[in-house]
Amino acid sequence: xxxxxxxxxxxxxxxxxxxxxxxxxxxRPKQFLALTGEWSLFQATxxxxxxxxxxxxPLVVTNEEYRFLVAEQAAECGVALGAxxxxxxxxxxxxxxxxxxxxxxxxxxxxxxxxxPSDHEVGVDDAYRQAVATAVxxxxxxQLVTFGITPTEPATGYGYIEAGQEQESGALTVSRFVEKPxxxxxxxxxxxxxYYWNSGMFLFKAETFLAxxxxxxxxxxxxxxxxxNNAAADLDFIRLDMEAFSQAPNISIDYAIFEKTDKAAVVxxxxxxxxxxxxxxxxxxxxxxxxxxxxRGPVSLIGTSGSLxxxxxxxxxxxxxxxxxxxxxxxxxxVGKLSKAQGVGDIVKALKSDPETLALTEIHxxxxxxxxxxxxxxxxxxxxxxxxxVKPGKELSLQKHHHRSEHWVVVRGTAEVTIGDTIKTIGExxxxxxxxxxxxxxxxPGKIELELIEVQTGAYxxxxxxxxxxxxxGRV
Numbered sequence: 385x386x387x388x389x390x391x392x393x394x395x396x397x398x399x400x401x402x403x404x405x406x407x408x409x410x411x412r413p414k415q416f417l418a419l420t421g422e423w424s425l426f427q428a429t430x431x432x433x434x435x436x437x438x439x440x441x442p443l444v445v446t447n448e449e450y451r452f453l454v455a456e457q458a459a460e461c462g463v464a465l466g467a468x469x470x471x472x473x474x475x476x477x478x479x480x481x482x483x484x485x486x487x488x489x490x491x492x493x494x495x496x497x498x499x500x501p502s503d504h505e506v507g508v509d510d511a512y513r514q515a516v517a518t519a520v521x522x523x524x525x526x527q528l529v530t531f532g533i534t535p536t537e538p539a540t541g542y543g544y545i546e547a548g549q550e551q552e553s554g555a556l557t558v559s560r561f562v563e564k565p566x567x568x569x570x571x572x573x574x575x576x577x578x579y580y581w582n583s584g585m586f587l588f589k590a591e592t593f594l595a596x597x598x599x600x601x602x603x604x605x606x607x608x609x610x611x612x613n614n615a616a617a618d619l620d621f622i623r624l625d626m627e628a629f630s631q632a633p634n635i636s637i638d639y640a641i642f643e644k645t646d647k648a649a650v651v652x653x654x655x656x657x658x659x660x661x662x663x664x665x666x667x668x669x670x671x672x673x674x675x676x677x678x679x680r681g682p683v684s685l686i687g688t689s690g691s692l693x694x695x696x697x698x699x700x701x702x703x704x705x706x707x708x709x710x711x712x713x714x715x716x717x718x719v720g721k722l723s724k725a726q727g728v729g730d731i732v733k734a735l736k737s738d739p740e741t742l743a744l745t746e747i748h749x750x751x752x753x754x755x756x757x758x759x760x761x762x763x764x765x766x767x768x769x770x771x772x773x774v775k776p777g778k779e780l781s782l783q784k785h786h787h788r789s790e791h792w793v794v795v796r797g798t799a800e801v802t803i804g805d806t807i808k809t810i811g812e813x814x815x816x817x818x819x820x821x822x823x824x825x826x827x828x829p830g831k832i833e834l835e836l837i838e839v840q841t842g843a844y845x846x847x848x849x850x851x852x853x854x855x856x857x858g859r860v
Contacts, residue, residue: 396413405728407713411751423461445464478604485590485732493721498586506655555649583653637746755778755857777828788840792838793813
């Protein structure tokens with residue numbers, strides 16, 4: 385395998401999938417959730433790099449909304465990042481990969497790049513390492529490599545790759561890509577023996593990909609190169625140029641490049657893999673017990689089989705059922721047949737179409753910020769109650785509000801509160817009042833998490849009534 389400076393992993397972490405609703409929502413999608421273990425799927429992807437080979441520090445492509453989640457979760461699992469590239473607008477995988485490849489090539493000319501989704505479950509074993517090694521050999525010979533998962537069943541939720549002849553590198557030529565098939569077609573492809581699931585993982589030389597991108601998808605190439613050349617550094621992030629990147633078409637890497645190029649190759653990958661695209665996939669990846677159940681959180685199961693039950697806080701008891709999925713968050717509960725898990729998308733569409741339930745697909749009751757976060761407890765006419773939590777050593781922006789006043793009551797820890805020109809320390813069971821229009825800031829100078837109750841009162845309580853005057857996180 386190439387040495388680390390010549391081998392750059394690129395992790396795509398900007399997706400806003402809602403197929404795992406109600407846990408996965410636009411404000412905190414599945415890649416940042418711990419669905420199958422201790423770490424989030426994004427963190428598991430970072431940690432997998434350590435087990436695979438000798439990589440340079442990874443590049444992460446994400447968006448403005450997730451930039452602090454990416455930085456914090458990487459720090460939590462102790463992985464240093466090479467850069468965080470921020471997409472100014474969503475333009476699918478082809479522009480994202482092209483921009484990342486251009487950035488990597490500028491930094492390390494001649495580098496290989498390994499493109500990895502941030503929200504898949506992948507088992508690292510000898511078969512995985514061998515697949516990567518074969519891909520490296522093919523990529524160094526000038527091919528654009530995709531990883532084809534050896535199918536274990538005639539799945540209809542995945543795209544397929546039809547493979548042709550084996551090449552000297554050990555990779556196979558790509559005959560064609562096949563869209564998600566019906567059950568009968570999937571069964572025939574499995575029987576044929578030369579079809580593989582399309583994993584969404586790729587490996588190639590950055591310069592080779594960019595050359596093919598220039599030849600086959602010129603608009604993507606021009607937008608990517610220009611957005612990188614005109615990018616701006618912001619704290620620890622690299623902001624791709626808005627004007628340039630927005631000119632890119634909204635197109636996937638499969639459609640833009642891999643279905644057109646004559647350099648495509650597929651590597652057989654007989655590995656444990658799932659895109660965790662629905663709750664039935666989470667159930668399968670979770671390692672069902674002897675009754676076929678997967679349970680996480682405060683859950684009691686009696687006479688229940690073949691089911692997935694996950695709860696964040698509420699205690700969920702399921703009695704005498706089979707083939708059910710029960711997913712409970714702070715503000716919503718999904719109940720349905722596990723075998724019909726693909727239908728969650730229809731539920732989300734229905735919720736989005738109703739203004740009364742739209743927010744359930746976008747945000748959680750608990751919102752996370754670079755300093756900590758808050759949970760909305762009660763909202764009424766002219767008042768709102770929140771639980772705020774601030775990490776040790778963190779502080780909120782210096783700010784003011786035009787339309788609301790705030791009362792803070794410390795529940796745990798110590799708060800350092802700035803009000804106008806005064807700075808005071810507030811301990812547990814003590815409170816402070818911030819009048820409307822007064823400049824203020826909240827900080828946690830202690831060693832434990834600060835928790836407090838905030839009561840807002842006023843004519844308008846929206847989050848956009850925050851005028852930031854100073855901010856360590858670049859949000860002014």
